[in-house]
Amino acid sequence: MLLLALLVRQLQAPPPKVPGTPGGPPVTSPRILLKDGRHLAYHESGVPKDQAKYKVIFVHGFDSCRYDVLRVSPELAQELGIYLLSFDRPGYGESDPHPGRTEDSIAFDIEQLADSLELGDKFYLTGFSMGGEIMWSCLKNIPHRLSGVAILGPVGNYWWSGFLANVSWAAWNVQIPQDQWAVRVAHHAPWLTYWWNSQKFFPASSVIAFNPAILSREDMAVIPKFAARPYAYQSRQQGEHESLHRDMIVGFGKWKWSPLEMENPFPAGEAKVHLWHGAEDLIVPVQLSRYIAEKLPWVRYHELPTAGHLFPVVDGMPDVILKSLLLGDE
Template sequence: MDLGVVEPERAGTTALPGGRRLGWAAWGPVDGRPVLFCSGAAMGRSLGFGAGLLQRLGVRLVAVDRPGLGASDPDPGRTLDSWARDVADLVAALGLRDPLAVGFSQGAPFALACAAAGVVQAVAVVSGQDDLGDPQLAGLLPAEVAGMVGAARTDPAGFEASLARSMNAETLWRIVMDTSSAADRAVYTDPRFEPAYRRALAEGFAQGAAGYARDLALTFGRWPFALTAITVPAHLWYGAHDPGATHSPDHGTRLSRRLPNARHHLLPDAGAALLWTHAEEVLAGLVAPI
């Protein structure tokens, strides 16, 4: 199975107007349609997807480290809205025309923030986390997740500080393995994938756990934008074998109902790792003419 994971072809950091720098990595033709990749929990910029497809599809994939992760400078007070502004500045600095976005797992709220701010022209949400505090999900979340959502919304500073003390790359790897389906574990432990995934997690925690903790506080906390106000095309991709507590086929169905221009895809043979097992479908659907 070709999971489309190779070393970045280009990587760098770009200064934002305020002086902070964002780290990024890129694959594919430099004149291709820009697709910004908002990766999953604590994943650094080196883990891409679909590498063997990019030239044929005319895609320039650009993975961006969120502030405090990988090669991006910290921004302790950041929000989902400020992330979208950072990405808009990066797009301008790199000269990326008419960008699109992919958000995987915990990266989905960050991709949706860019869509809500008008930074991207379309978005693909892959095994993406929903707004877990939405009333539609009340009573459907596992007790542990519901407790974390409550803590993130009632005591965000304490929630963030606790995570920053307790999390690291190895702990997160074990959590992923313990909560994944057999189909997904087969992908994550593939000898060509596991080293790249572990390297990306090491990058994500290279500055400590504060960046990851801030990410979780933002995605579990109150989102500052309304999903119903996102009018760009939103392609939602979920696998039937995704047992995730924060993203699942059921969550994808509910999310699709609140996005005005949603196109919902449920793949019966896939799990949460469909970004790597079904990359062609995701990318081809995203770049197809509207």
């Protein structure tokens, strides 16, 4: 019984440090209250909302927070009238945890956020990395609210139905072995995810451990800027399990549907979907995005031949991405 109790203790993650509670991080940003009682913290940038022509919600990626928004130039924001709204996804930064989150739930959080801040009937949406994967959920669940979507270096789930075996296998083998194991555990044994990524017997997720082996040449050039973020600590301040491990469990979990089987959510051409990916991405293999774009003709695909995973951080790229989304420029 003692051994069993010790084993259970090793497998169980500590409780999250909920923002605004004793022992939890302080609440320093504005937050909205969702229908289920949770809070979402948000950050506004660009031009003032009441002066904006374009209202864009940005969804951050893995190990990030609300401040990791597209750095659109002030000149372009003023010229086009761009208002940017970013937020902490559940369990990140100052947003409350959501232990019951699924591949679908975040889309409805975003819809409530837009309504609480009175963005109107429709808005633009863009997401990066794990936030890019979330764009598929929004396209499935709230397409009637979207004026356009930009999907940036999206995480792909190797077990989505519709992938040819050789495509998913080729992408799988781009990962280094420790990430293959970390992703395999998140999918097949989610209850082991905390232990797997906190034990010291063998390597856990290289993304969590900041292993430079997963950075392309262009990523290495921009990583100093990414690593120097003064707010980076906020990403994990509720505990790695609540933010990072739950992200892996949902992102690589057993989805009830597959983006590859989606029909065009905008059959009348009322909105455009742009998918961007770096061909040299060693964190999120490009093969999955290539195949998705091939199978979904309504997705406009942009492949950057020398870019790695961090291309949205490169100077000038946020302007290129937003101009393409808002104006239809290539």
